[in-house]
Amino acid sequence: MTTRTSDNEFESQAQALGFDFNSENKIGGNYAPVILHGHEVYVSGQIPRIGDEVVVTGAVGKDVSLEEAQLAAKICVVRALALLRNQLGSLSKVKQVLRITVYVNSAHHFTQQSEVANGASDILLRVLGEAGRHTRTSVGVAQLPKGATVELDLIAAI
Amino acid sequence: MTTRTSDNEFESQAQALGFDFNSENKIGGNYAPVILHGHEVYVSGQIPRIGDEVVVTGAVGKDVSLEEAQLAAKICVVRALALLRNQLGSLSKVKQVLRITVYVNSAHHFTQQSEVANGASDILLRVLGEAGRHTRTSVGVAQLPKGATVELDLIAAI
Amino acid sequence: MTTRTSDNEFESQAQALGFDFNSENKIGGNYAPVILHGHEVYVSGQIPRIGDEVVVTGAVGKDVSLEEAQLAAKICVVRALALLRNQLGSLSKVKQVLRITVYVNSAHHFTQQSEVANGASDILLRVLGEAGRHTRTSVGVAQLPKGATVELDLIAAI
Numbered sequence: 086m087t088t089r090t091s092d093n094e095f096e097s098q099a100q101a102l103g104f105d106f107n108s109e110n111k112i113g114g115n116y117a118p119v120i121l122h123g124h125e126v127y128v129s130g131q132i133p134r135i136g137d138e139v140v141v142t143g144a145v146g147k148d149v150s151l152e153e154a155q156l157a158a159k160i161c162v163v164r165a166l167a168l169l170r171n172q173l174g175s176l177s178k179v180k181q182v183l184r185i186t187v188y189v190n191s192a193h194h195f196t197q198q199s200e201v202a203n204g205a206s207d208i209l210l211r212v213l214g215e216a217g218r219h220t221r222t223s224v225g226v227a228q229l230p231k232g233a234t235v236e237l238d239l240i241a242a243i
Numbered sequence: 244m245t246t247r248t249s250d251n252e253f254e255s256q257a258q259a260l261g262f263d264f265n266s267e268n269k270i271g272g273n274y275a276p277v278i279l280h281g282h283e284v285y286v287s288g289q290i291p292r293i294g295d296e297v298v299v300t301g302a303v304g305k306d307v308s309l310e311e312a313q314l315a316a317k318i319c320v321v322r323a324l325a326l327l328r329n330q331l332g333s334l335s336k337v338k339q340v341l342r343i344t345v346y347v348n349s350a351h352h353f354t355q356q357s358e359v360a361n362g363a364s365d366i367l368l369r370v371l372g373e374a375g376r377h378t379r380t381s382v383g384v385a386q387l388p389k390g391a392t393v394e395l396d397l398i399a400a401i
Numbered sequence: 402m403t404t405r406t407s408d409n410e411f412e413s414q415a416q417a418l419g420f421d422f423n424s425e426n427k428i429g430g431n432y433a434p435v436i437l438h439g440h441e442v443y444v445s446g447q448i449p450r451i452g453d454e455v456v457v458t459g460a461v462g463k464d465v466s467l468e469e470a471q472l473a474a475k476i477c478v479v480r481a482l483a484l485l486r487n488q489l490g491s492l493s494k495v496k497q498v499l500r501i502t503v504y505v506n507s508a509h510h511f512t513q514q515s516e517v518a519n520g521a522s523d524i525l526l527r528v529l530g531e532a533g534r535h536t537r538t539s540v541g542v543a544q545l546p547k548g549a550t551v552e553l554d555l556i557a558a559i
Contacts, residue, residue, distance in 0.1 A: 115522040116537040120499050122558045127500045130538030183278050184285045188540045191386045199388045206273040221274040222288030222396040224346045225386030228541030232512045238538045242280045342443045349544045357546045364431040379432040380446030380554040382504045383544030400438045
């Protein structure tokens with residue numbers, strides 16, 4: 086039952102954001118999207134990519150709005166959850182999210198990085214319930230890979 | 244005895260920085276200030292807030308001096324220690340601080356992020372002794388939540 | 402055999418980059434370059450220092466090229482490996498690299514932080530084989546200690 090709840094809620098969140106899991110999570114390059122070791126799982130930094138396209142780019146406070154940056158944070162965390170589900174079989178295996186770090190591509194004067202990160206935190210709680218409660222660090226950075234507006238990484242206990 | 248030493252030293256450091264523990268560490272929002280899992284404890288990113296006010300804001304090297312940024316780092320780490328003490332009952336439960344990451348809101352030319360972070364490292368050693376020795380990463384970022392000069396997060400073993 | 406392979410490959414990579422291990426890894430300050438706890442080892446943020454000199458400084462995309470920044474990433478990761486080898490006796494003790502975070506001192510328009518980080522990832526795989534596969538986060542920051550072009554930290558399981 087719990088299994089179905091987490092995974093179903095995840096799918097409904099992901100579909101609402103436009104994900105098509107047939108084309109997602111192509112892996113390239115010389116690092117791993119997820120490493121599972123003992124009872125901990127690390128997820129690489131995710132940018133707001135859907136399929137092959139980074140869908141939210143630019144600095145918040147200049148190129149994109151707070152709302153668009155929150156959307157970017159949601160897409161990042163859904164990608165992280167998709168990777169966890171692929172790795173673990175079901176999101177019900179996640180015992181606790183330990184830490185997310187949210188890097189926000191920020192115009193010089195923009196100071197609402199926490200508000201941007203709330204987009205990701207809300208989804209973790211909605212999909213995982215109490216297991217989705219997490220510590221968080223959100224910072225404003227100068228630039229991100231491919232010009233992404235947000236990058237998010239995650240550590241969880243299973 | 245060790246318990247008294249760590250906790251007393253903490254209180255004396257915190258009082259010197261102006262903390263009033265009756266009003267500290269209000270928790271809002273959708274993430275946790277501390278997550279304890281197994282033998283590890285994660286603390287969310289802390290900014291130099293005392294009560295409701297972020298007391299050191301702006302970019303070091305432009306808006307604030309190195310000394311003010313070091314003060315900001317001290318306040319951040321005292322907040323992290325306060326959260327650990329609340330969670331654990333006593334700071335004597337901390338076996339080893341594993342990692343601090345210190346994000347410094349930096350003017351373009353400012354390259355003394357390590358010197359800023361020393362403010363935090365000194366307090367960890369003073370309060371926790373050998374258990375306060377830690378690995379550290381300090382970087383210069385474009386902006387931080389609420390315009391804070393420093394943000395610091397922490398992982399410890401208990 | 403595996404021991405010799407990892408350690409020998411490390412030495413050959415390090416020598417190619419100009420390292421002289423008689424003068425390396427002086428430790429100063431109030432934090433630890435490496436903390437080993439249980440089955441995990443944390444390495445502090447490394448900048449591209451050889452001996453006393455930071456050999457690649459400035460923002461990529463303005464002061465230095467992509468290739469120079471990749472060289473910086475390689476030097477950072479070799480320093481991290483040197484610290485691991487000092488701590489563990491042999492790199493063959495590394496069971497899995499769990500996470501590297503690569504902070505890239507970036508000109509405003511530079512968005513190839515992942516390509517910079519590939520310099521480090523390639524060396525981890527070459528030196529450690531499958532144990533060198535890792536999760537990764539690469540971000541563009543405003544400035545780094547001593548003006549370094551790259552800073553890299555690492556968590557590994559042993």
